[in-house]
Structure formats: structure tokens, C-alpha cells
Amino acid sequence: MLYSEKVMDHFRNPRNVGTIEDADGIGEVGNVKCGDIMKIYIKVDNDTISDVKFETFGCGSAIASSSMATELIKGKPISEALQLTNKAVAEALDGLPAHKLHCSVLAEEAIQAAIKDYYDKNNIEYDEEIFASLLRSHDEEDE
Ligand code: FES
16 A cells, blocks of 8 residues: 555544644745645743644645644654654654655654744744754745
């Protein structure tokens, strides 16, 4: 089968769908090639992601990736959430087909964008380097 049971489960029954009205950070990213968009909302308490929700206008793998990624960072310190890679998301889903790996990249980027937004809104200093991949992919989008 092309998709694992876990991908199908998170696609059919996605966790943490929705928005957070008084979100502390919001990250929106998109993939220019497929046109899919992912938006992540986070609540932060004591440097911990106390709540997270997502809206994804995209393919099934993107929805499954958002669902799994939000589950992986919920209740975790920001420092851990920042380290979540698309590879870890894909592994937690028991794999994604190669041409669908970019869908899990959106989840990694959307989380990073939400954390960056939280830092920016609260004037929290950070090393730009931690968001380097995010800035790079945004540059590409502008081209
Ligand atoms: Fe682009 Fe899945 S096909 S996010």
C-alpha cells in the first residue's frame, strides 16, 4: 500500500484541527509547486507549547503531517519543538512516499514560523541561524 495505516488514520481523523483565537504565535507556509498551504497556531506558557492547532489546505499527506507534527510538539518545550524535523514527522507516520516528503517539510516549517512569530511579537532575542532554513525557503518562494 502506498500510505501507511498511520498516515490514513491522521488523514481521516486529524488531531488538533482548528484555530486558536488568542494565539501567541502563528506560522503560515506554503509550497509553490503544489500550492498547498499550512497554518499553525501556538499557545506558549513557560516556554512550553501548551496548545497547538492547525489549518491545512492541502493534500492528504500534508494533513496527516500537520496532525502528527502538532501531536509531537504539544506540551513540549519550545527548544524541543524547534528541533522537530520533517524526517521525524515522516518517521512518526511510518513513512511517506518519496514524492510526498515535501508535505512533511511544510509541517516543520510552519512550526518554526509560528515560534519565530512568537519570538518576534514578544521581542525575544534569538539567533537568526535557527530559522535559516525557513528564510531560505521563503526566499525561494519569492522568486
Ligand atoms: Fe504538496 Fe502535499 S502535495 S503538500
